[in-house]
Each structure stands twice: as C-alpha cells, then as structure tokens.
Amino acid sequence: MVVRPYSEELKYLEKINDHCWRIKKGFQPNMNVEGVFYVNSRLEQLILDELKNSCRPGAIGGFLPGVKQIANVAALPGIVGRSIGLPDIHSGYGFAIGNMAAFDMDDPLSVVSPGGVGFDINCGVRLLRTNLYEKDVQPIKEQLAQSLFDHIPVGVGSKGVIPMNARDLEEALEMGMDWSLREGYAWAEDKEHCEEYGRMLSADPGKVSMRAKKRGLPQLGTLGAGNHYAEIQVVDEIYDKWSASKMGIEEKGQVVVMIHSGSRGFGHQVATDALVEMEKAMKRDQIETNDRQLACARINSVEGQNYLKAMAAAANFAWVNRSSMTFLTRQAFAKMFNTTPDDLDMHVIYDVSHNIAKVENHIVDGKERKLLVHRKGSTRAFPPHHPLIPVDYQLTGQPVLVGGTMGTCSYVLTGTERGMQETFGSTCHGAGRALSRSKSRRNLDYKEVLDKLEQIGIAIRVASPKLVMEEAPEAYKDVTDVVDTCHAAGISKKCIKMRPIAVIKG
Amino acid sequence: MLKLKLEALGHPTPNNIAFSNRKEFASTVLWLEDQTIRLYPIEGRDTMRNLEDMPAWEEGYKQYCTDLSMPPFETQLEQLTWLVGNAMRLEFLDNPSQYESINGVTEGQPKNNGAQSQEKVQTIFDGKINVHDKDFIAGVRTLATKLQVPHHPNHLLQLQAITRIVHERIGPASMNRKAITGTPFPFDKGNDVVAANDPALDYPMRILRLLQIQSLRQLQTHINETIVAVQSLTANPKTDTKLGKVGR
Numbered sequence: 001m002v003v004r005p006y007s008e009e010l011k012y013l014e015k016i017n018d019h020c021w022r023i024k025k026g027f028q029p030n031m032n033v034e035g036v037f038y039v040n041s042r043l044e045q046l047i048l049d050e051l052k053n054s055c056r057p058g059a060i061g062g063f064l065p066g067v068k069q070i071a072n073v074a075a076l077p078g079i080v081g082r083s084i085g086l087p088d089i090h091s092g093y094g095f096a097i098g099n100m101a102a103f104d105m106d107d108p109l110s111v112v113s114p115g116g117v118g119f120d121i122n123c124g125v126r127l128l129r130t131n132l133y134e135k136d137v138q139p140i141k142e143q144l145a146q147s148l149f150d151h152i153p154v155g156v157g158s159k160g161v162i163p164m165n166a167r168d169l170e171e172a173l174e175m176g177m178d179w180s181l182r183e184g185y186a187w188a189e190d191k192e193h194c195e196e197y198g199r200m201l202s203a204d205p206g207k208v209s210m211r212a213k214k215r216g217l218p219q220l221g222t223l224g225a226g227n228h229y230a231e232i233q234v235v236d237e238i239y240d241k242w243s244a245s246k247m248g249i250e251e252k253g254q255v256v257v258m259i260h261s262g263s264r265g266f267g268h269q270v271a272t273d274a275l276v277e278m279e280k281a282m283k284r285d286q287i288e289t290n291d292r293q294l295a296c297a298r299i300n301s302v303e304g305q306n307y308l309k310a311m312a313a314a315a316n317f318a319w320v321n322r323s324s325m326t327f328l329t330r331q332a333f334a335k336m337f338n339t340t341p342d343d344l345d346m347h348v349i350y351d352v353s354h355n356i357a358k359v360e361n362h363i364v365d366g367k368e369r370k371l372l373v374h375r376k377g378s379t380r381a382f383p384p385h386h387p388l389i390p391v392d393y394q395l396t397g398q399p400v401l402v403g404g405t406m407g408t409c410s411y412v413l414t415g416t417e418r419g420m421q422e423t424f425g426s427t428c429h430g431a432g433r434a435l436s437r438s439k440s441r442r443n444l445d446y447k448e449v450l451d452k453l454e455q456i457g458i459a460i461r462v463a464s465p466k467l468v469m470e471e472a473p474e475a476y477k478d479v480t481d482v483v484d485t486c487h488a489a490g491i492s493k494k495c496i497k498m499r500p501i502a503v504i505k506g
Numbered sequence: 507m508l509k510l511k512l513e514a515l516g517h518p519t520p521n522n523i524a525f526s527n528r529k530e531f532a533s534t535v536l537w538l539e540d541q542t543i544r545l546y547p548i549e550g551r552d553t554m555r556n557l558e559d560m561p562a563w564e565e566g567y568k569q570y571c572t573d574l575s576m577p578p579f580e581t582q583l584e585q586l587t588w589l590v591g592n593a594m595r596l597e598f599l600d601n602p603s604q605y606e607s608i609n610g611v612t613e614g615q616p617k618n619n620g621a622q623s624q625e626k627v628q629t630i631f632d633g634k635i636n637v638h639d640k641d642f643i644a645g646v647r648t649l650a651t652k653l654q655v656p657h658h659p660n661h662l663l664q665l666q667a668i669t670r671i672v673h674e675r676i677g678p679a680s681m682n683r684k685a686i687t688g689t690p691f692p693f694d695k696g697n698d699v700v701a702a703n704d705p706a707l708d709y710p711m712r713i714l715r716l717l718q719i720q721s722l723r724q725l726q727t728h729i730n731e732t733i734v735a736v737q738s739l740t741a742n743p744k745t746d747t748k749l750g751k752v753g754r
Binding site: 149153154155156157158159160161162163181182183184185188189191192218222225327328331385390391392394395463464506 | 715719722723726729730731733734736737740741742743744745746747749750751752753
C-alpha cells in the first residue's frame, strides 16, 4: 500500500457533484479503471475520517479504509466501467461491503473473487405483505413476536425444524426454491417474485466440500445470528403510491414482515474453501493484486468455475432458507390470527440478494457486453421493462428492499434507468456499519440498547442478548441518509418506508 | 405520424395540409396516385385530376377506392392514412433491397409475421381450408368490418386480431370473467419514459409494452397454475419441532 499524508491522498479524490466522488487513477497502484462513490455530506465525513485515520503514522491493522478498497478493486484484471462504492460502504474482507464491480466475461484475463461476494453468500432480504393493519397487530405484538421466535430457530448454533437428510440437501442445493416448491414449503407466486426466480441454474453441489454440506444441513431454515433478523413492520410512509399499490401496499399502517438472512455456515465454508484454492491459482497464473485479501481466479480457470458453481449452490441454499422461514412465518401468523396464510394475503413482495456475483448483459460504451457483476453489500436495482424482473414490476422497476438496523426504519426502493447506466443497475443494501463489531461491544451496553428499543415500543426477542450491542442502531450509519443519497443521485427511487414494531434476532 | 409518412414519400408541403378540407384531401389523393400508387394509366386519371368539378371527382374517387379494394372507412383521415400506408408499401416493394441495411441488428430483425400467421392458421384448419381462397378472404374482411378491426393488407394477420378480440371480449370465457378491480393508472404517466418529446413514438411504444406485459402475465399465470398442479402430487411439508434448536 502506498503511504502518503492525508493532504496528498485528497488530491486523488474529486467531488463530481453533491452526491458523487471520483477516485482518480494512481490513488492505489495499477488501477485499470477509476473508482467512484456515492455519499451525501454526512456520509462523506465518515468516509473521509476513515481515510484520515488510516493515514496517521503508526496506524496499522484492521481493514483498509473503504475508499482504498474501492481503488484496489479497480486494479483487478478485466474490470469494466468503474469500481463503484454505494453510500452504505464500509470496510470488508478484500472488497468493501457496498462495493460493486463488473468484469468482462469475454476477456480471458478477467477474474472472479470470493471477496467480491462476501462470506454470507446470497445474504438477502425478503418482504412479505399482509392485509393486516397496525391496529390489528399492536395489541398482540408481544405474543406475535414470541410466536415468531418459537417458530423460527435463531442464534448461533440454532438448528432447523424442517426434517432433511443428506440427499434432500443435495437436491435443495441444485434446485433452490424449486425444491421448496416441490416439497410444498413455498407458493408458486413466491418464485415469481424472487430474484433469479429463486434458483441459479449453474449450481453444482458436486463442487461443494463435504465440510460445507455438514455445516449446512442442520442449519437450513434457521435465521442465524449477526445482523440477521425477522421483523414485523408497519408502513410508515408511501412516496410512490402507484408503485406501492403494484406491490400490494395500499395504505399507511399496513403490516409487512421482513426477513433478512443468508446461507449460514454453508456459504461461509464455500467462500473459505474457494479462498484457499484460489491462492494457489493466483500463483500459477501470476495474478497480482494490491491486497492479499483480494484472492481471485480467472473466470475461465478451473478454480474460477468451481467457485461460481459452488457459489450458485450456496445461493440456492439461501433461497431455500428464506423460503423455509417464510413458511414458518406464515404458520406463526396463521395460528395467531386463527386463519390461513392465504386469507392473510401473505404474499412475497420481493426477495433480493445483496451478496452475489451474476452474469448479466449491460451496455458499456454503447455496446452490449456480457459481464460478471459482483455485488457485495449492494442490491440489484433494474429499471422498468428489464427482461429479468417479474412481469408485475415491469412498469414500476424492480423493488429494492433495504433493511435498516434494529429499531430504525427500512425502505423499499425501485430501480431506475439512470442506475442501469451509472452503476450497472445496483444500489445500496442497508445502513452499513459505522463502528466495528468489537468497537460497538466496547462502547455500548446491551441492557441500554434493549431498554431503548422497549421505550420506543418495539417488542424484541433475542437469542444472545450479549451480542445485541454489535447491532445497535448507534453502530450503524443512518439508513435514511443512505437511501436519500441513492434517491438524490437517481440510482434508485424511494417508494415505501417501514418502521419495526417487533424484532426477532440471533 | 401521417405527416412523417408524407414527408418520407417526398410530399412538398407535408406540414401545410388541412386534412379536413375536401379539396386539399382530393389533391393529396391525386398526388399519391401520380407519384407512387399509379393504379391507373396517366390518361385514366383525368376524372381525378379535375379538381374544379368536385361532384365528378367524388364519383371517380369512389370507383378508385373500389379498384384499390380499400376497406370501408368512415372518416377521410382514415382513408388518407390507409392510402399513404399503401403507397409506402408499394414504394418499399419496388426495391426492397434498398432498405436492407435498415433491418439487421440496429433496428431489430423484422419478423416475417405473414408467413408465421399463415403457418399458424394452416395448422388450425389442418390444411382442410384454403386460406387464400377468395371466399375465405372475403369472410375475414366482413368479419373485420363487423368487429371494427382495422384493415391490414394480410388478411391472416387480420384474422389473428379478430381471434384476439373474440377471445378477450366475446367468447364465453370472457363473458364470465370478473371485471378487473383496482385503481386505474393513466398509462402515459409511468416512470418509463420512452421519448418525452415525441408522442408519435412514445404513445405506440407504451401500448406495445402493455400488450407485451399482458401476454407475459398470461404466461406467468399458466406457469403458476402448472406448478400448483404438480404441487398437489409432490408437496408434503413437514416440520419437526424436536429437531429445532434456538442458539445461544
């Protein structure tokens, strides 16, 4: 890494407009393309402070600052367009979380990097609607939270309630949501409203290690820990009435359920296995990167292909996981209200993936090109009439689900044409960390965090209360700032805002 | 749109035509016949050329419409649109190779709709009916007039349009269909701007897109119904709470 004083570093950064900064070549060595990041004035301060701190003499250890990571990604072979940082960006393993980058599939030197997908492969958000209103749920929210907590296994070391053997898992890895459909855990309409229709066809369970499968089997249908949660939310604000009605959201006060989860230990193991394999491939193919964490392999190499197939299997795992929890949520609600999920109109509004790499066609410099798009902590946001979004959203653009932090609000956005042109159809994914996990553990007290939530009237059930301060709202950026920046920059459009009334968490 | 077409045909003053004026209409028709359609030999156009004697011109025009086998239109704007369209088609057929460069990748391959629909209709009738029989064509044209389907030179395409109308509006299935409820939304107000300053492009594009979405929706509904049918055979969701464990 180049070490320069902060004032020197700033010369490589240029503010293009109120919401966008450019990272010029030379900020990090060997940059093939420029970098860019989207921030408003408050988020800008966070990013620049992070850079400033890393420039202090003697600052060592921890992750590189987000801007440096964007620039390192820009130095990877085969990258196309720009290396893009979304407003919720924060440092991660290799790639920053909230960094998206596209690689040319037709360039034999292009790479795929597990760090560009993240350890929680196909971590994502699913939103279910109901025909209930706040007044129906408010009086029984404690019972409802308890019922959800009883139905959905949460926390580190939790185990699923859906009986599965090794063969079932193999099938689920290959079929994704089609497995859930076949077995009757999902509705036909769920598949329609899911990114990739809930199944990556390139998945090959044969490329997944035994170890990953052993870790994954008991965890299927569990929420997990960390920032994952299931929330009962009410619609707080509708910005785009027409798009909202297309999603079945008619009025303020309507109750929805948000599920945020991923591929659990399974995805983590797939990523870890791939990183080990790729380190050897890098030596063999003489691939140089600026950061050891940016382990990668050529897309067409055996290692690259193995990873993409295993990653697809992990993505399928995550969809089955979210589908199973949808099933359990529907059961919990049906029992509570003594009716059927059908009568509660508990349809999936949409299901987004925010840690994934996909092959997509984009127009680059006026030409259509086949790209491998890495989205880490970044959500796909395709514009109206894109062929890959469900027919129901052809006129509105793809719904983008942005989960807030515990106790704050969440948003639904829609994709725009401008986002398609500027960010390969990508936008933010959540609030984005402001304090590291260890820092929040040191600075915050879990009792205070829980009391605060209670004070604002949120029912909460946590499996491991002592870890709750890692996820406290104070540890995150303000999701409203993040979403407003995306809206103002035009890369997605605000549609609905929700606030939680009950949370269950790992 | 009409003006654009006239301009493409080389009309000297496409922007200054008052389409409601019968005389200007007459002179435009004459111009089309003179320049591109050329149905009659030059000496046969005398009645149409005599714009001073309008009653005689009307007589000649009536004959001209029959000779061109123009479908019965009500307004003179409709008639003119059809005539211009016909003229453009003739102009194109004179030298199709001249326009070859326009199809291809940039404009999207024009599908051979005629051949496709012919194949489709043939298979429906199992080859028992000659779809190019005069009576058949006449039957399609009459049906089209009754159902107010716009004219198309290829009667088989017109038959397809008729099928759609029967299917959507008149067939027994559509009679029992529940009316669609919900808040209507003006379709020209969406986020998806095609061409903000060119309504001639924007409007038809939106209509085409809606039609496309409608047929996609039908396809998706079929898919969902199929999945549900299969689910009735395969689905057996089970949960076993004994297996479950909430973590620390």
